[in-house]
Amino acid sequence: MSIAYAALNPTANILDRAETFETATVSLDRLRVGAHARVLAVKGEGAVARRLMEMGVVPGAPVRVVKCAPLGDPLEVRVRNYHLALRRSEAQTISVVLES
Amino acid sequence: MSSTLESPSPRTTEPAGGQAEQAVRPLVVALAGNPNAGKTSLFNALTGLRQKVANYPGVTVERKEGVWALAPDLRPARLLDLPGLYSLDATSIDEQIAHDVLTGRMADTPAPDVIVAVVDATNLERNLYLVTQLLETNRPVVVALTMFDLAERAKLEIDVKRLGESLGVRVVAVTARQRRGLDELAHAVLSAVGVETPGVCWRLSPRAEEEVLLLAGDGAAGREAALRDIYSDELPPDAARREAVEQARERLARSNPQWWQEPLTARYRWIERVAEGSVRGTQTERPSTTERIDRVVTHRLFGPVVLLLVMGVVFQAIFSWATLPMDLIDRGFGALAELTRAHMPPGLLTDLLADGVIAGVGGVLVFLPQILLLFFFIALLEDSGYMSRAAFLMDRLMRGVGLHGKAFMPLLSSFACAIPGIMATRTIENPKDRLATIMIAPFMSCSARLPVYTLMIAAFFSEKKLFGFVSVGALLILSMYLLGITVAIVVAWILKHTILKAPPPPLVLELPPYRVPNLVNVAQAMRTRAWLFVKRAGTVILTISILLWALMTFPRASHNPAPGAQVVAAAQTASQTGIEPTGETSQGAGQAQGGAGEASEQLQQSFAGRLGHVIEPVIAPLGFDWKMGIGLIASFAARETIVSTLSIIYNVGKDADASSPSLIEAVRNAKRPDGSPAWTPLVAVSMMVFFVLALQCMSTVAVVRRETNSWRWPLFMVAYMLVIAYAASFVTYQGGRLLGLG
Numbered sequence: 001m002s003i004a005y006a007a008l009n010p011t012a013n014i015l016d017r018a019e020t021f022e023t024a025t026v027s028l029d030r031l032r033v034g035a036h037a038r039v040l041a042v043k044g045e046g047a048v049a050r051r052l053m054e055m056g057v058v059p060g061a062p063v064r065v066v067k068c069a070p071l072g073d074p075l076e077v078r079v080r081n082y083h084l085a086l087r088r089s090e091a092q093t094i095s096v097v098l099e100s
Numbered sequence: 101m102s103s104t105l106e107s108p109s110p111r112t113t114e115p116a117g118g119q120a121e122q123a124v125r126p127l128v129v130a131l132a133g134n135p136n137a138g139k140t141s142l143f144n145a146l147t148g149l150r151q152k153v154a155n156y157p158g159v160t161v162e163r164k165e166g167v168w169a170l171a172p173d174l175r176p177a178r179l180l181d182l183p184g185l186y187s188l189d190a191t192s193i194d195e196q197i198a199h200d201v202l203t204g205r206m207a208d209t210p211a212p213d214v215i216v217a218v219v220d221a222t223n224l225e226r227n228l229y230l231v232t233q234l235l236e237t238n239r240p241v242v243v244a245l246t247m248f249d250l251a252e253r254a255k256l257e258i259d260v261k262r263l264g265e266s267l268g269v270r271v272v273a274v275t276a277r278q279r280r281g282l283d284e285l286a287h288a289v290l291s292a293v294g295v296e297t298p299g300v301c302w303r304l305s306p307r308a309e310e311e312v313l314l315l316a317g318d319g320a321a322g323r324e325a326a327l328r329d330i331y332s333d334e335l336p337p338d339a340a341r342r343e344a345v346e347q348a349r350e351r352l353a354r355s356n357p358q359w360w361q362e363p364l365t366a367r368y369r370w371i372e373r374v375a376e377g378s379v380r381g382t383q384t385e386r387p388s389t390t391e392r393i394d395r396v397v398t399h400r401l402f403g404p405v406v407l408l409l410v411m412g413v414v415f416q417a418i419f420s421w422a423t424l425p426m427d428l429i430d431r432g433f434g435a436l437a438e439l440t441r442a443h444m445p446p447g448l449l450t451d452l453l454a455d456g457v458i459a460g461v462g463g464v465l466v467f468l469p470q471i472l473l474l475f476f477f478i479a480l481l482e483d484s485g486y487m488s489r490a491a492f493l494m495d496r497l498m499r500g501v502g503l504h505g506k507a508f509m510p511l512l513s514s515f516a517c518a519i520p521g522i523m524a525t526r527t528i529e530n531p532k533d534r535l536a537t538i539m540i541a542p543f544m545s546c547s548a549r550l551p552v553y554t555l556m557i558a559a560f561f562s563e564k565k566l567f568g569f570v571s572v573g574a575l576l577i578l579s580m581y582l583l584g585i586t587v588a589i590v591v592a593w594i595l596k597h598t599i600l601k602a603p604p605p606p607l608v609l610e611l612p613p614y615r616v617p618n619l620v621n622v623a624q625a626m627r628t629r630a631w632l633f634v635k636r637a638g639t640v641i642l643t644i645s646i647l648l649w650a651l652m653t654f655p656r657a658s659h660n661p662a663p664g665a666q667v668v669a670a671a672q673t674a675s676q677t678g679i680e681p682t683g684e685t686s687q688g689a690g691q692a693q694g695g696a697g698e699a700s701e702q703l704q705q706s707f708a709g710r711l712g713h714v715i716e717p718v719i720a721p722l723g724f725d726w727k728m729g730i731g732l733i734a735s736f737a738a739r740e741t742i743v744s745t746l747s748i749i750y751n752v753g754k755d756a757d758a759s760s761p762s763l764i765e766a767v768r769n770a771k772r773p774d775g776s777p778a779w780t781p782l783v784a785v786s787m788m789v790f791f792v793l794a795l796q797c798m799s800t801v802a803v804v805r806r807e808t809n810s811w812r813w814p815l816f817m818v819a820y821m822l823v824i825a826y827a828a829s830f831v832t833y834q835g836g837r838l839l840g841l842g
Contacts, residue, residue, distance in 0.1 A: 042361065047191045048606040053364040054187040055608060056226045061368070066391070070400045071496035074607050080225040083390070083611040085492045087499075090606060 024098060029075065029091035031065045037096035038062050044093035056080040057094060127177040128210045129168065129289055130202060132234060133218030134227050135184030136485070136612040138246035140621050141276035142218055143181040146285075151181075153628045155809070157207055161197045162526075162628075170286040177289070180212065186226075188233040192529040202237055214240045214289045221251035221258055221273070222613065224379060225371050231267065232367045236300055236324070240292040241269045244285055248273040250615075254388075256381045263378035268298035277618065300324055302370040304362045307355055311348040331363050390613040394489070403493050410486070411512055414477045418470045418516040419547060425469040433462030451653065452646070460645035463738070464638040467519050467799065471633055472626050474513050474520040478527075479625035481509075483617035487527070488609055495607055501589050502596035504528050505607065507537040511588075514544035515581075518800050519637070522807055523629060532600045536592055538807060539600075539817060542800050543588035545581045545792055551740040552791045553577050555758040556784040559767045576785070580792045587793060587824060633803070640802035648737050648798075652708045700751045708733050722790065722826065723783040723833040725772055732796070739796045782841050786833040794825035 025040050039061045042049050056079050057063070066076040066083060074087045133139040143151070147166025156163045164181035182201055183194035190196035197206070204211025217234050219227040234241050243264070251258060264271035270288040274281035300323070303309060316326035329335070330349060335342045352359035396402045437454040444450040481487045487509070495505030506528045514521030518541045525541070528534040557573035564572035596602070703709050712729035719729055727749045735742040743758045750766035770778035795801065795818045804814040 041358065043358075048608065049361075050189060050364070051186070051191055051606070051608045053361060053368075054189070054229060055610070056229065056368065058361070058365045058368045060365075067394075067398065069398065069492055069496060070403055073496050074492060074609075076394075076398070076492065076611060080223070082223045082226060082613075083394075085488070085495075085607060085609040085611055087495070087607045090608065 025095050026098070027092045028063065028065070028077070028094040028096050029088040031096065031098075033065050033067055036062065036064050036099045038099055040095045040097050042094055044090070048090055049093060052086070052090065052094065055084060056082075057084075062099070063096060125210075126175050127170070127214070127289075127293065128180065128212045129177045129214050129216055130180045130182055130212035131216050131218060132182045132198060132202060132230065133184065134186055134220065134223075134230060134610075136610065137184070137218045137220040137223075137227055138276060139181065139184060139218040140624075141618050142244060142246060142274060143179065144618075144620050144624055145276040145279055145282060147179055151624075153632065156197050156209075161194055163209075168286075170290060174290070180209065185230065187230060188237075193531060194529060202234070202239070212239065213294075214242060214292050216285070216289065217241055217243045219243050219245050221245045221248045222254060222256065223247075224258070224375055225368070228267075228371045228374065229367060232301070232371065235267070235269070235297045238297055238299055240295050241297050242285065242288045242292050243267065243269055243271040244281075245271055245273045246276065248281075249275055254381075256379060259378045259380070263374065266374040266377055268301070300327060302363075302366040304366050305356075308352060308359070308362050311352055315344055315348055327363070331360065388613065390485075393614050394611075397486070398489050398492060403489075407490055407493050410481070410490070411509075414474070414509075415512060415516060417473045417477065418513060418520065422469040422473050422516075426466050429462060429466050429469070433458055433465070436462075448653075452649070456646040456649040457642070459649075460642040461638075463645055463799070464634060464641045467517070467633065468630055470517050471520045471523065472630055474516075474524060475626045475629040476622060478509065478524055479622040480617050482527070483615070483621055485612045485614045488611050491607075491609060492611060499607075501592045503537060503592060504530065504533045505609075507533065510537055511541060511544055514541040514546060517546050517548070518542045518544065518797070519633075519803050522800065522803050523633065525807065530602070532596075532602045535808065535813065536595045536600050538804060538813070539595055540588040540592045542795050542797065542817070542821065543584040543591070543793065545584040546739075548739040548797065549580070549791050551743050551758040553580060553788055555743055555746075555763070555767070556788050558759050559764045559779065560781040560784045576788065580788055583789065583828075584792045587828075591820075591824075632806075637799065637802040637806050640805060641799050644798040644802070645737060648708075648734065650707075651711075652703060652706045652734065654707060655705065656702070699748050703730065703745075703748050721834065722829040723780070723786045725778050727770070727778070728787070732790075735791075735796045736798055738799065739791060742791075742796075782833060782836040785836070786829045789832045790825045790829040792825075793821060793828050795821040 026037075028037070028039075031037060039057055039059050041059055042053055042057060044052070061079055064078045066078050068075050069085075072088075074085045075091050076083055076085050077091075078084075131139055131143055143164065143166060146168045151164060151166030154163050154165075155161065161183055166179045166181065167176045168179040169176040180201060182198040185192075185195045185198045187195065188199045188202065190199050200206040201209050202212065202215060215234050215237070217231045219231060231241070231243060245258070245260065245263075248258070258273075260271050260273050270292060272281050272285045272288050274285055276282075304312065311330065312323060312326045315329065316322035329341065329345045330352070335345055349359075356362075397406050437458045440454045440458060441450060444453070478487070481490070487506075490508060491505030493505075494508040498505050498507050507525070509527070510521045510524040512521075513524055521541045521544070522538050525534050525537045528537060553576070557576060561572045561576060566572055566575065704712075708730055711733055712726040715729045715733075716724075716726040719725075719732070724732070727746070730749060731742040731745045734745040740758075743763070746767065747760075747763050750763065750770060752760070752762040752766050767779050768777075772778050801814045801818060804817055805811055808814070
């Protein structure tokens with residue numbers, strides 16, 4: 001749990017933290033750069049959610065946050081041995097479990 | 101959601117392209133694969149230069165087809181290169197086209213006998229996703245494993261044979277650059293003809309399988325049909341079946357709100373098992389070369405600096421390096437026109453040939469250097485993997501306007517010339533985002549506007565300084581650039597909230613590993629772009645140029661040679677990049693002997709001249725008289741034409757350029773009928789504003805027509821830009837007069 005906590009983005013609000021504490025899951029956009037995690041669910045609907053899954057972001061897939069763009073958005077993540085850029089708004093729909 | 105499980109045509113059990121039928125029609129092979137998987141390199145290696153590019157009917161997606169000499173004693177195959185795609189579930193028009201071709205639903209394109217799935221060995225799992233869907237089409241599939249050498253270097257050991265066994269199809273490792281594995285691939289394709297693929301290899305959750313079984317009845321075909329019906333967008337036409345499917349979906353949705361995700365997850369589960377069995381080696385977490393390059397290239401501070409440098413080089417190339425070849429083309433066609441005059445009897449036909457046709461063709465070809473250079477850089481940046489990084493860096497800014505990060509490059513190029521810029525919007529997948537980008541590209545102040553700025557500033561602001569050291573002229577030019585950008589941002593915002601309304605384009609963008617660009621691909625891309633431009637846009641430009649020639653030549657004033665022609669000719673031969681029309685570039689030194697006065701008279705007599713009078717009441721509120729009106733009409737050929745047109749009207753000879761003293765003097769001294777000066781500094785500014793915002797460029801119209809595949813958008817573009825330009829000039833002139841600047 002403590003590792004999970006450490007990898008959290010410090011800007012996450014308290015409510016989220018409380019939720020996180022129980023389940024150890026967060027949305028992908030709240031991960032710190034360098035954090036390793038595993039996809040738990042893709043919560044979105046429609047074309048974007050489908051595209052994310054087609055690109056390999058399916059439940060169980062390991063992901064790592066590589067960096068965020070100079071203006072803070074989009075994010076770059078590593079999934080299935082390649083690099084994928086996605087916006088924070090899209091990353092928000094992906095819930096992940098932190099891995100140590 | 102839509103289905104990927106379709107197999108609308110009966111299963112190919114009899115050899116569709118077997119030896120017997122080889123004599124009747126050639127084998128049709130389709131290349132399908134993810135973007136960046138090395139598909140283009142493979143296509144070029146298999147076909148050489150024997151390929152042709154066209155559009156699929158009704159859309160702007162490119163259709164690439166080549167001839168693949170499979171084996172020396174066999175008839176060559178038709179090889180279709182499909183657009184790069186991640187999935188057969190169409191979210192973009194490219195994917196829709198690929199899906200339709202692969203399932204035999206595309207008009208004019210036969211269903212492929214064999215599908216060659218191009219798979220990047222270094223990125224196996226994600227590339228195999230498309231393969232699972234291809235297997236589900238039940239068409240013969242062969243996997244071409246590219247980047248095999250790179251995978252080996254990355255310490256990834258792929259057991260090709262076992263991979264093939266797990267997938268149920270032949271897998272061939274190929275290296276396009278060294279032409280390795282190409283013969284083996286040909287053999288695999290030939291022996292795959294008529295061989296059925298395993299179909300759906302994965303299973304869903306027990307709950308979902310229950311529903312599938314309920315709907316399927318018995319047999320494998322029933323299961324696939326059930327999967328297709330439940331998980332596709334469309335419902336089956338049969339009413340009873342439709343109801344059964346709807347009920348199944350409802351039950352599934354009740355037990356799992358994300359029920360539609362099951363086939364996607366199941367495919368990846370299956371892929372993971374396949375990869376586990378055939379890939380050995382450690383996928384090290386050691387940062388790759390790409391990651392190390394990206395530490396600089398997408399760095400918070402250095403990233404934008406690198407982007408600026410790259411864009412600087414591209415901009416410099418199309419803005420200034422292109423001028424030399426453009427100048428040569430210019431002079432070449434000028435000389436050709438002169439030669440025509442020298443060897444033909446003077447008359448209308450000669451005028452038409454020299455000033456209409458030859459000048460028109462020159463006006464088309466003069467764009468080629470810029471197009472070739474821009475697409476050289478774009479192909480280089482795409483092939484190396486940098487283009488995605490540029491989009492990654494620019495996305496946040498561009499999204500503010502409602503555009504995609506990829507819109508950045510086309511818009512920047514448009515500062516040199518909107519023609520190659522608009523052609524470069526093809527990298528934007530979403531049609532609405534692409535259209536929005538096309539619609540605002542001409543607001544970027546291109547180099548053809550510079551002669552106009554130069555003349556206006558030379559005539560009225562040359563010596564003026566602000567605070568003693570800031571040149572008013574430079575400040576004005578800067579303002580014109582900023583005006584164009586500002587209006588573009590506003591228009592983009594409006595378009596994206598009205599007729600092109602769409603949610604902000606999602607960004608789910610692969611950042612492919614950096615690779616050394618394949619120069620064959622680059623050359624091929626340049627060739628294709630150039631040819632498409634000449635063929636499609638060229639015909640329109642030529643037509644309009646002849647039309648404008650006629651407008652300024654008829655009716656004939658007297659026996660004089662047609663001087664109206666010279667205007668178009670000067671415009672056409674004058675390059676579009678701001679090389680101002682000079683004495684050498686315009687043809688016909690002997691031709692000008694008719695005298696400037698007669699030339700002026702003819703132009704005033706012509707339809708164009710009369711039109712100038714007709715529109716005078718309309719343009720008077722902008723501060724323009726009828727002579728300027730003729731200039732506005734003529735400059736539809738190309739913006740800088742107004743300079744040569746004014747020269748003729750003001751009797752200083754057509755060869756005057758934007759900084760010629762006689763023309764500047766004539767502009768300053770031009771009088772209205774009441775004796776007041778026709779031009780004032782305010783009129784000059786109003787004119788500049790008009791030129792920034794109006795679409796005074798037939799070539800842009802032609803290229804938009806080609807890129808949008810309709811006349812609707814280019815005409816809309818001309819109209820709305822004219823309205824904006826008129827309004828802005830009106831505000832400038834009337835506002836200026838109210839402030840007492842007139």
